[in-house]
Amino acid sequence: MAHNPESVFTYGAPRLKFGSGAADEIGYDLSLTGAKRVLIVTDAGVAASGSPQRVAERMKEFGIEAVIYHQVHIEPTDASLEEAVAYGRDLGPWDAFVAVGGGSSIDTAKAINLLTTNPGTLLDYVNVPVGQGKAPTQPLMPLVAVPTTTTGTGSESTTVCVLDVLDLKVKAGISHALLRPTLAVVDPSLMVSQPAGVTACAGMDILCHALESYTARPYTTYERKAADQRVPYCGSNPIADMWAEKALSLMATSFRRAVRDGGDVQARESMALAATFAGMGFGNAGVHIPHANAYPIAGRVKDFRPKDYPNDEPMNPARHVRGFDRAGSLSLHVRCGP
Numbered sequence: 001m002a003h004n005p006e007s008v009f010t011y012g013a014p015r016l017k018f019g020s021g022a023a024d025e026i027g028y029d030l031s032l033t034g035a036k037r038v039l040i041v042t043d044a045g046v047a048a049s050g051s052p053q054r055v056a057e058r059m060k061e062f063g064i065e066a067v068i069y070h071q072v073h074i075e076p077t078d079a080s081l082e083e084a085v086a087y088g089r090d091l092g093p094w095d096a097f098v099a100v101g102g103g104s105s106i107d108t109a110k111a112i113n114l115l116t117t118n119p120g121t122l123l124d125y126v127n128v129p130v131g132q133g134k135a136p137t138q139p140l141m142p143l144v145a146v147p148t149t150t151t152g153t154g155s156e157s158t159t160v161c162v163l164d165v166l167d168l169k170v171k172a173g174i175s176h177a178l179l180r181p182t183l184a185v186v187d188p189s190l191m192v193s194q195p196a197g198v199t200a201c202a203g204m205d206i207l208c209h210a211l212e213s214y215t216a217r218p219y220t221t222y223e224r225k226a227a228d229q230r231v232p233y234c235g236s237n238p239i240a241d242m243w244a245e246k247a248l249s250l251m252a253t254s255f256r257r258a259v260r261d262g263g264d265v266q267a268r269e270s271m272a273l274a275a276t277f278a279g280m281g282f283g284n285a286g287v288h289i290p291h292a293n294a295y296p297i298a299g300r301v302k303d304f305r306p307k308d309y310p311n312d313e314p315m316n317p318a319r320h321v322r323g324f325d326r327a328g329s330l331s332l333h334v335r336c337g338p
């Protein structure tokens with residue numbers, strides 16, 4: 001029990017546009033910033049769905065030229081990000097960036113945005129001890145994040161870019177408030193082409209986020225903080241609880257349907273809404289044991305290859321992290337179930 005229990009919690013969320021057709025309005029949204037030349041960042045799998053091309057076409061109506069970079073590496077590495085940044089620097093300057101894809105594309109767009117607006121190398125900005133942990137000195141360009149997986153990672157609203165540093169065999173991140181996308185556009189119609197395996201994995205991410213934030217240590221059990229000590233993740237609280245509960249009830253009726261029938265638009269919409277709600281919850285309450293356990297357990301897994309992800313990948317810690325993350329959420333679900 002806290003000596004001087006906390007009595008304050010905080011709530012923050014990114015600018016958001018939600019709903020089928022929302023991605024068609026990106027040209028309008030970017031025209032308000034005066035953008036004329038934009039880089040769309042995506043991966044080959046998402047590019048095959050035609051969504052990035054559709055976003056580019058619609059931007060033309062607002063006099064915006066869009067170039068598509070579709071070489072994003074699934075689970076970005078320092079090498080893949082450096083390649084993407086070199087592309088961005090060679091073909092720039094850009095007035096804005098649009099990431100169309102899952103966390104891999106959104107994180108790659110964050111790195112390109114950072115390093116086409118600021119000097120130096122990737123490792124200058126990667127968190128210590130892996131990198132120098134430098135902060136950007138120049139403002140970044142607008143970044144619109146359009147998740148096409150069921151927003152499991154939440155990268156469309158976070159200030160983080162996650163990467164594998166190959167030589168060191170470690171996972172690291174770049175973390176700065178300026179990395180947060182300017183606008184998140186969650187358009188369920190872009191998720192219809194998401195393969196069943198990806199729908200299942202991203203869905204388990206959502207479930208884990210909602211359950212962990214709902215069962216997180218309540219904010220009132222912490223010692224009271226001073227104004228300058230406040231942190232984004234402040235423990236479970238009535239507002240985060242409300243989003244987590246709503247996310248769970250939406251998933252109860254849509255998760256299985258979305259995996260079984262990817263064309264079930266209503267189920268896709270409910271899952272996208274559930275992911276957004278869960279993000280509003282865990283983005284403020286935080287997560288706990290399953291996430292904390294994930295890294296050490298995941299490092300011991302050598303050959304896990306999830307269904308419907310690119311098969312040419314070597315062992316990938318991030319994916320394992322999520323696999324165990326999901327296993328954790330399931331056991332928690334059993335304990336907390338009705």
Ligand SMILES: NC(=O)c1ccc[n+]([C@@H]2O[C@H](COP(=O)([O-])OP(=O)(O)OC[C@H]3O[C@@H](n4cnc5c(N)ncnc54)[C@H](O)[C@@H]3O)[C@@H](O)[C@H]2O)c1
Nearest residue numbers: 045046075102103104148149153155158160162193194318
């Ligand atoms: N920045 C953050 O806050 C944060 C948080 C957690 C995880 N991450 C990172 O996010 C990455 C994982 O992202 P993810 O799980 O969203 O998936 P992803 O971007 O890695 O994509 C997974 C696969 O799904 C395919 N795909 C996605 N949407 C599709 C669609 N609509 N149609 C057809 N195929 C589609 C992709 O082509 C790819 O093969 C990892 O690198 C992880 O480290 C970032």
